[in-house]
Amino acid sequence: MDRHSRPPGRGTPRLSVGFILAHRFTLGAFANFVDVLRLAADEGDRSRPILCEWTVLSDTMRPVASSSGVLVQPTERLGDPAHFTYIVVVGGLIDETPALSPEHTAYLHRAAAARVPLVGVCTGAFILQRAGLMDGYRCCVSWFHHADFLEQFSGLTPVSDQIFIVDRDRLTCSGGTSSAHLAAHLVEKHVGRAQARKSLHIMIIDDALRAEKPQPGIPxxxxxxxxxxxxxxxxxxxxxxxxxxxxxxxxxxxxxxxxxxxxxxxxxxxxxxxxxxxxxxxxxxxxxxxxxxxxxxxxxxxxxxxxxxxxxxxxxxxxxxxxxxxxxxx
Missing domain, CATH: 1.10.10.60 (Homeodomain-like)
Known part of the structure; x- marks a missing residue:
């Protein structure tokens, strides 16, 4: 659902998110994030983008393949990043996620210049780091990819014992269900705690976990x-x-x-x-x-x-x- 399908007569949503999906992105992490927004946006689970809106951005509008092979069709071309509260980059398979296109990278740099917070989900932190947008920021990666990050970015130590990190205008999470908890954090901040809890409860997820909660995984x-x-x-x-x-x-x-x-x-x-x-x-x-x-x-x-x-x-x-x-x- 994109922001152009908002019911007529409704005001500006309190939380607007633009997604950039990497080739072979993790479908579950993306879906968890979107569903929290969707369930917080309207009464019940009617899914109308009233309090929140979301759209998938693209430079070509070609469908993007997830790591499971499911294709997602973008709904809006790259435009003014200042239209969004957050730009979220969803990464995926570590060996099959190429660098973003020059158009996407330039868009993210414009967003950073406009002080639009950038979010890296799953290996999205790798993509932001590769684009030169994480210098001086702490970032969260999954314990599963901790060694991969050290190999790719020498001299940088990621945080792999928390589910997500908020460091000023950079937010990163380890993927999986942690993306739902990060999304709930944003909903609570911009829409309200009740809406954040409602989303998670409908998704059969316990109350929102704070950023410092440890990731389950190999020590x-x-x-x-x-x-x-x-x-x-x-x-x-x-x-x-x-x-x-x-x-x-x-x-x-x-x-x-x-x-x-x-x-x-x-x-x-x-x-x-x-x-x-x-x-x-x-x-x-x-x-x-x-x-x-x-x-x-x-x-x-x-x-x-x-x-x-x-x-x-x-x-x-x-x-x-x-x-x-x-x-x-x-």
């Missing part, structure tokens, strides 16, 4: 540039509730068990088993601080065979039981 002290270990950590992350054996992990990676153990020890100073346990316990900590699930359910979600085993492992790592940890608000 940052386990990041590495070793490709074998990176792939092993991602497999572990994807198999938390039903942990793979180290033999199965090696088989999936196509390497010998001894080779995996050697690489993991060299990269992390840990055995694969110890690295896996840290990931599972970090996931348990996230559930303890963000859900009301029982300790027994969290133990199962973190891949422990019973709650007593989980409690012993957790206490060995944190010095307190899961229940005490939860009560402390750590």
């Amino acid at each position: 940052l002290d386990l990041t590495t540039t070793d490709e074998i270990v990176k792939k092993a950590l991602l497999l572990m992350q994807q198999n938390i509730d039903a942990p793979l054996s180290i033999a199965d992990l090696s088989r999936r990676l196509g390497v010998a068990r001894r080779q995996l153990e050697r690489h993991t020890h060299s990269a992390l100073g840990l055995t694969p088993t110890d690295a896996y346990k840290i990931i599972r316990l970090e996931h348990a900590e996230f559930l303890l601080t963000t859900t009301d699930q029982s300790v027994t359910d969290i133990a199962a979600a973190a891949g422990f065979c019973d709650s007593s085993h989980f409690v012993r492992a957790f206490k060995a790592r944190r010095g307190v039981t899961p229940s005490v940890f939860r009560k402390s608000g750590a």
